[in-house]
Amino acid sequence: MTGLDHRTPAGSGRGWVALPSGGGRPGVDTFARVWATTIAGTSYVPLSSTELESFLRDLAGRIIDALLDDTFDPQVGYEVGRTLVNAHFTSPETLGRTVAVLGNRLLPQLGLSYVEGPDAAELASRLAMLQGSLASGFAEALRDRTLDEQEAIRQAVLLAREEAQYALRASEARFRAVFAGAAIGIGIADPDGRILEVNQALASMLGYTVNEMRGLNINSLRHPDEPIEMQQIFQELAAGGRDHIFLEKRLMRTDGQAVWTHLTASLIRDEDGTPRYQVAMFEDVTERHQLQERLRHQATHDPLTQLPNRTLFFERLNEALRSDDPTLRVGVCYLDLDGFKVVNDSLGHDVGDQLLVAIANRLVQCVSVGGHLLARMGGDEFVILVAPSRDTASAIEVADAALRSLEEPVRIAGHELTVSASIGVVERPVAGTSVAEVMKAADITLYWAKSDGRNRWALYDPERNAREVARYTLSATMPRALERGEFFLEYQPLVRLTDRTVIGVEALVRWRHPQHGVLRPDRFIGLAEETGLIVPLGRWVLAEACREAKRWQQKYPGQAPFVSVNLAVRQLHDRGLVGDVSAILSETGLDPSCLQLELTESAVMGSAGPPLDALHELARMGIRIAIDDFGTGYSNLSYLRRLPVHTLKLDGSFVEGLRPEDASDPVDEKIVSTLVSLAHTLNLTVTAEGIETSAQEERLRDLGCDCGQGWYLARPGPPEAVLAFS
Amino acid sequence: MERPSWAPEDIDLERPSVARVYDFYLGGSHNFAVDRELGRRVIETFPLLPKTLQENRAFLRRAVRFCVEAGIRQFLDIGSGIPTVGNVHEVAQQVDPTIKVVYVDIDPVAVAHSRAILKGNEYATAIRADFRQPEVILSHPELQRLIDLRQPVALLLVALLHFFPDTEEVQRTIARFRDALASGSYLVISHASADTQPTPLKVAELYARSGTPMAMRTKAEIARFFEGFELVEPGLVLGLDWRLEPEEAVDDNPERHSGYCGVGKKP
Numbered sequence: 001m002t003g004l005d006h007r008t009p010a011g012s013g014r015g016w017v018a019l020p021s022g023g024g025r026p027g028v029d030t031f032a033r034v035w036a037t038t039i040a041g042t043s044y045v046p047l048s049s050t051e052l053e054s055f056l057r058d059l060a061g062r063i064i065d066a067l068l069d070d071t072f073d074p075q076v077g078y079e080v081g082r083t084l085v086n087a088h089f090t091s092p093e094t095l096g097r098t099v100a101v102l103g104n105r106l107l108p109q110l111g112l113s114y115v116e117g118p119d120a121a122e123l124a125s126r127l128a129m130l131q132g133s134l135a136s137g138f139a140e141a142l143r144d145r146t147l148d149e150q151e152a153i154r155q156a157v158l159l160a161r162e163e164a165q166y167a168l169r170a171s172e173a174r175f176r177a178v179f180a181g182a183a184i185g186i187g188i189a190d191p192d193g194r195i196l197e198v199n200q201a202l203a204s205m206l207g208y209t210v211n212e213m214r215g216l217n218i219n220s221l222r223h224p225d226e227p228i229e230m231q232q233i234f235q236e237l238a239a240g241g242r243d244h245i246f247l248e249k250r251l252m253r254t255d256g257q258a259v260w261t262h263l264t265a266s267l268i269r270d271e272d273g274t275p276r277y278q279v280a281m282f283e284d285v286t287e288r289h290q291l292q293e294r295l296r297h298q299a300t301h302d303p304l305t306q307l308p309n310r311t312l313f314f315e316r317l318n319e320a321l322r323s324d325d326p327t328l329r330v331g332v333c334y335l336d337l338d339g340f341k342v343v344n345d346s347l348g349h350d351v352g353d354q355l356l357v358a359i360a361n362r363l364v365q366c367v368s369v370g371g372h373l374l375a376r377m378g379g380d381e382f383v384i385l386v387a388p389s390r391d392t393a394s395a396i397e398v399a400d401a402a403l404r405s406l407e408e409p410v411r412i413a414g415h416e417l418t419v420s421a422s423i424g425v426v427e428r429p430v431a432g433t434s435v436a437e438v439m440k441a442a443d444i445t446l447y448w449a450k451s452d453g454r455n456r457w458a459l460y461d462p463e464r465n466a467r468e469v470a471r472y473t474l475s476a477t478m479p480r481a482l483e484r485g486e487f488f489l490e491y492q493p494l495v496r497l498t499d500r501t502v503i504g505v506e507a508l509v510r511w512r513h514p515q516h517g518v519l520r521p522d523r524f525i526g527l528a529e530e531t532g533l534i535v536p537l538g539r540w541v542l543a544e545a546c547r548e549a550k551r552w553q554q555k556y557p558g559q560a561p562f563v564s565v566n567l568a569v570r571q572l573h574d575r576g577l578v579g580d581v582s583a584i585l586s587e588t589g590l591d592p593s594c595l596q597l598e599l600t601e602s603a604v605m606g607s608a609g610p611p612l613d614a615l616h617e618l619a620r621m622g623i624r625i626a627i628d629d630f631g632t633g634y635s636n637l638s639y640l641r642r643l644p645v646h647t648l649k650l651d652g653s654f655v656e657g658l659r660p661e662d663a664s665d666p667v668d669e670k671i672v673s674t675l676v677s678l679a680h681t682l683n684l685t686v687t688a689e690g691i692e693t694s695a696q697e698e699r700l701r702d703l704g705c706d707c708g709q710g711w712y713l714a715r716p717g718p719p720e721a722v723l724a725f726s
Numbered sequence: 727m728e729r730p731s732w733a734p735e736d737i738d739l740e741r742p743s744v745a746r747v748y749d750f751y752l753g754g755s756h757n758f759a760v761d762r763e764l765g766r767r768v769i770e771t772f773p774l775l776p777k778t779l780q781e782n783r784a785f786l787r788r789a790v791r792f793c794v795e796a797g798i799r800q801f802l803d804i805g806s807g808i809p810t811v812g813n814v815h816e817v818a819q820q821v822d823p824t825i826k827v828v829y830v831d832i833d834p835v836a837v838a839h840s841r842a843i844l845k846g847n848e849y850a851t852a853i854r855a856d857f858r859q860p861e862v863i864l865s866h867p868e869l870q871r872l873i874d875l876r877q878p879v880a881l882l883l884v885a886l887l888h889f890f891p892d893t894e895e896v897q898r899t900i901a902r903f904r905d906a907l908a909s910g911s912y913l914v915i916s917h918a919s920a921d922t923q924p925t926p927l928k929v930a931e932l933y934a935r936s937g938t939p940m941a942m943r944t945k946a947e948i949a950r951f952f953e954g955f956e957l958v959e960p961g962l963v964l965g966l967d968w969r970l971e972p973e974e975a976v977d978d979n980p981e982r983h984s985g986y987c988g989v990g991k992k993p
Contacts, residue, residue: 041777043753044752044753044776044779044780044811045811046783046784046787046811046816046817048971050971088753088812090754145755146755147755148755149754149756150755150756152756152842152843153746153755153756153757153758153835153839155838155839155842156836156838156839156842157737157739157835157838159838159839159842160834160835160837160838161737163838164737
């Protein structure tokens, strides 16, 4: 109860003081309006001004009732004070103004200012008590309200916190579920690598239980073959040097097996940036890895022999050559079986394949001792990579060993097959060469081994290569040279020794090469024979020589020399030869008796069938046939007798030994004299080649030799020079 | 490390809360020392602020009554804060106790308090959500329980938008609400502005220092928030000019004119 609570004055009752005007209390409305104006805006209340006035009118009525009531109850002020606070008049200013407006305005507004005497004192006392109890009620209600609201907001905070905690727990539970149930292996370690937490997927992947893994160091999961660089990467992560790692990493299962994983590791830092945790996620990619390995093996190995294939060989050769150590050397033995095609063609591919497998096995055993790589390049070609190579000799040893390993015959399907191989060996310093250069050299060298007779190795020789390149270049440009008229003829007189009359000339072909100058036939005729160009070239020579001879004939009818033209073996074997010759003769109009064809001893002697027929045909046409370089081959003398030959040209080597009478080589003299008499016996004339001295000319004349040719008698010259002799 | 969006926020009583400071301005005790400290400093700068807010509150009351008279029976009050005296459901349900009210606030304490107050009121509820996520709000099961989005709704954004400095974002967000609301819905906005006098800028500074950025927009900027709505009479005006009841006292102190109010109707 409030201290203002006390009894009303004795004898007082309702209406103890009269209001000036009767009926209703207009003063109440006015006072309420004044009161509203006074406190408006002091507190926020959700009331319009009309509502506020009506609210205060009620309160004012209750105060006035209490003031005038017979039984004074100051408790009314207390209730009004509470009511104000409950209507959200919470500002102390509202109270202050209310107390003031009650004191100053209530009695005048009610028209009670006139009251005097003890009633006035009673009114003043009552009003003061009402003001006091109103203040008391207001303060108490405001305190209650404040405490209630504080309590409410604290409850709200607790509730909100509880909800936040619940949400946090739910969130943690969610993440724990994600962590535990993830199909991917997840592990958390401290910066020192001590495992704090792993999930079931990771534990299962490695064959542990989750508990067993806690506390382990991540290093104990590492596969022993892991390269040192990878450990460094992890150290960098732990030390804060990098924040993420993505790589393929091998881990060790508890059963010792390797697990290939795709690893994503991250460093988790605290708010200051200090490394706190390492989090790693592992995806088991063992199967994918094995598949990749299998695919890689397939891509780099030969399915038949299981040997590395050319791809792998080139990879390794590349690696070997990539080294910049100038002392390192590399060796390549390029091996090709001799005559493998025959086996394949005659015994079938199946046997051929088995043979290749058997050979591969022999070679593998042979090279594996030295740790060299053996690859099958395709077909019947194999290659041995000697890297690093000690020296050339060691590479040759490898080639030798490979050849030896093939010496024993191979038994396949009841066949005993003897196989040999040719090997091109290239051995050189790693520096300054390339894969392409090495392989080109090996290829060329293999070809040399083949062309040198097979079943052998050949060592790459840069000088031989240079020569062959030059020859090749020459032979390649020859057809164009013929088209462009780079060839021309010189003529060397054939002189009758008895009277020094020029009876014929030998046409000698020359090549006026744009770079190399004038080339003699020894530089290009061999090439032309190899390439077959000798046929068109020979035809051109023959035609040119015949045209020239015809001119001489026209100029000195009856006295002009015959022309002697060399004929290569291939020309003799050319089926068009007789036709070509007769066409040329008729084109040029040269009498066949003015033409001599020179063939080497071996060309003539080896002839049979169509070539021999051609020779007979040419002789029948009236053309003279001479055997060139006679005495250097193996002549079948009885056969010679039946051949359509008119002249033997004695090789210059016999003439060389002939000197003035006393100094002459008796054997050479005997041979020459025997050959001359032999020729004469067979009704053939003899022409000696290579006469360089007067003594030689003299001896040959004495020995009965018919004709001579050589620098001493006359040098080869242009056609105009021939005319000078005639 | 930044708190990821999925991790629940902790309740930080070291920082003043906009909702509790507002309660303090209105004479409530739903606040803590830290809130009162900011409140007092603001009032020092802008002594008329409590009155201004009272008037803002009065605008809210008038706007709610206007909507109720226009037939609206569903209210969505975003940024409702501490449900202090004269709240939307009190004003609206005075007329029709079955009027539905959904309060939305980002402040978990305000929401918890609202729920406590609304306990037993089957037509009003409070949910915690971010104004900038209309889809989250509109699809919230509590909202779905009370509000039928096929019927018109009054969307109240009272004394809220000046706490979102990104104007474009606010525009986009309002547009998303607008598109989800039925024809005949209302948009109620009150917004702080420094158009007529500069004091609110200082207030914004104080708020910014306490960790809550504020944006004082011009009338034209605020008007653009009503895009797609037709402003009802008298349009976008100072709070005291909006449908003041005839007997209400008009205080012409220009210092109090620190914000614009308006109500728009979706055609």
